[in-house]
Amino acid sequence: xxxxxxxxxxxNRGKYREFAAMLPGDLVGELVFAPELxxxxxxxxxxxxxENALLKARAWARxxxxxxxADDSGxxxxxxxxxxxxxxxxxxxxxxxxxxxWLLSELEGREDRTAxxxxxxxxxxxxxxxxxxxxxxxxxxxxxxxxxxxxxxxPLFIPDGFEASFADIPAEVKNVVSHRAAALRTMIGIxxxxxxx
Amino acid sequence: xxxxxxxxxxxNRGKYREFAAMLPGDLVGELVFAPELxxxxxxxxxxxxxENALLKARAWARxxxxxxxADDSGxxxxxxxxxxxxxxxxxxxxxxxxxxxWLLSELEGREDRTAxxxxxxxxxxxxxxxxxxxxxxxxxxxxxxxxxxxxxxxPLFIPDGFEASFADIPAEVKNVVSHRAAALRTMIGIxxxxxxx
Numbered sequence: 559x560x561x562x563x564x565x566x567x568x569x570n571r572g573k574y575r576e577f578a579a580m581l582p583g584d585l586v587g588e589l590v591f592a593p594e595l596x597x598x599x600x601x602x603x604x605x606x607x608x609e610n611a612l613l614k615a616r617a618w619a620r621x622x623x624x625x626x627x628a629d630d631s632g633x634x635x636x637x638x639x640x641x642x643x644x645x646x647x648x649x650x651x652x653x654x655x656x657x658x659x660w661l662l663s664e665l666e667g668r669e670d671r672t673a674x675x676x677x678x679x680x681x682x683x684x685x686x687x688x689x690x691x692x693x694x695x696x697x698x699x700x701x702x703x704x705x706x707x708x709x710x711x712x713p714l715f716i717p718d719g720f721e722a723s724f725a726d727i728p729a730e731v732k733n734v735v736s737h738r739a740a741a742l743r744t745m746i747g748i749x750x751x752x753x754x755x
Numbered sequence: 756x757x758x759x760x761x762x763x764x765x766x767n768r769g770k771y772r773e774f775a776a777m778l779p780g781d782l783v784g785e786l787v788f789a790p791e792l793x794x795x796x797x798x799x800x801x802x803x804x805x806e807n808a809l810l811k812a813r814a815w816a817r818x819x820x821x822x823x824x825a826d827d828s829g830x831x832x833x834x835x836x837x838x839x840x841x842x843x844x845x846x847x848x849x850x851x852x853x854x855x856x857w858l859l860s861e862l863e864g865r866e867d868r869t870a871x872x873x874x875x876x877x878x879x880x881x882x883x884x885x886x887x888x889x890x891x892x893x894x895x896x897x898x899x900x901x902x903x904x905x906x907x908x909x910p911l912f913i914p915d916g917f918e919a920s921f922a923d924i925p926a927e928v929k930n931v932v933s934h935r936a937a938a939l940r941t942m943i944g945i946x947x948x949x950x951x952x
Contacts, residue, residue, distance in 0.1 A: 579781065582930065582931075584776065584925075585927045719944060721948070728947060729781065730779040731944065731946065731947030733779065734940050734944060734947075735943075743932070746928055746931045746932075747916060747928065747931060749928065750917065750931075751918070
């Protein structure tokens with residue numbers, strides 16, 4: 559089981575960096591950052607993380623003929639009934655800091671700051687198989703953003719067991735405790751069970 | 756948080772290979788195989804995995820002046836009241852295949868073949884701190900050994916969710932689902948919480 563070239567079906571550099579660090583070298587030779595391959599815009603019209611991940615992985619597998627791995631992830635805040643959820647990256651116009659400011663204002667005066675990050679992964683091997691799985695990381699929303707690592711809502715998310723945000727803790731630690739790390743472990747387990755070679 | 760050189764306090768090449776593959780490159784520069792550093796025999800006289808791991812990590816940290824990571828692990832078989840457990844590597848005279856034959860004969864005619872692998876890790880940073888943690892992997896004992904990977908009882912151990920033994924599944928999969936992988940994730944989480952830099 560070895561992918562000589564695997565496309566990471568995302569335009570997000572932060573996600574690319576994380577997967578490049580997390581994927582075992584004996585599982586993937588070259589991890590290709592999708593935008594460096596060709597131009598392709600995928601509408602994320604799915605109702606779930608899994609659907610969106612599949613949309614992206616399928617589109618890139620079709621366009622490239624290569625095995626493609628896509629992530630779709632979101633932040634689910636208990637006091638907001640699971641919002642922003644699947645729409646996390648598009649919850650608010652503007653950039654990450656606009657979204658972080660929006661989240662803080664939504665939670666103003668709320669007691670319950672419980673939240674979790676969820677990630678779905680889809681792996682599409684052209685003409686062969688599709689695999690999907692999910693992973694999560696429980697935590698809570700801080701009172702103010704902190705840290706310069708990560709991306710998205712990371713500066714506001716304190717994973718359980720830590721006192722620092724995902725943007726504060728070293729990348730090599732985030733890459734072990736994160737929702738994407740959990741999902742990737744599940745995916746590698748699935749591949750071990752399903753792919754014989 | 757970065758260890759330029761970290762000693763892996765073991766004489767077991769199989770363990771060294773696994774940790775070398777599992778440790779993130781941005782966490783450890785060079786992983787030193789202890790026997791290549793100096794000659795040192797550590798009596799594993801502890802009553803628990805954690806004690807034995809600490810004995811080894813402390814001895815190598817003292818001898819080398821370098822941060823040292825040790826693993827102590829064992830197989831716990833339900834029908835044998837948790838044996839061979841802490842004494843797994845020394846349960847029976849002889850080599851791995853002698854121990855595998857012993858285990859099969861002990862389980863002959865038994866219905867319950869449930870088992871788990873347990874690993875304790877100790878990290879000793881000279882003059883600074885000690886950290887310990889554990890991880891486990893549930894599974895069961897096969898009817899016959901299978902596979903050529905791994906070491907120890909791996910050819911007889913089928914991890915939950917798989918139909919192949921630890922010696923059958925690819926190393927990059929074992930290194931994600933194993934007791935050592937689980938312990939290492941916990942250890943990296945602890946380091947992320949405890950070590951500020």
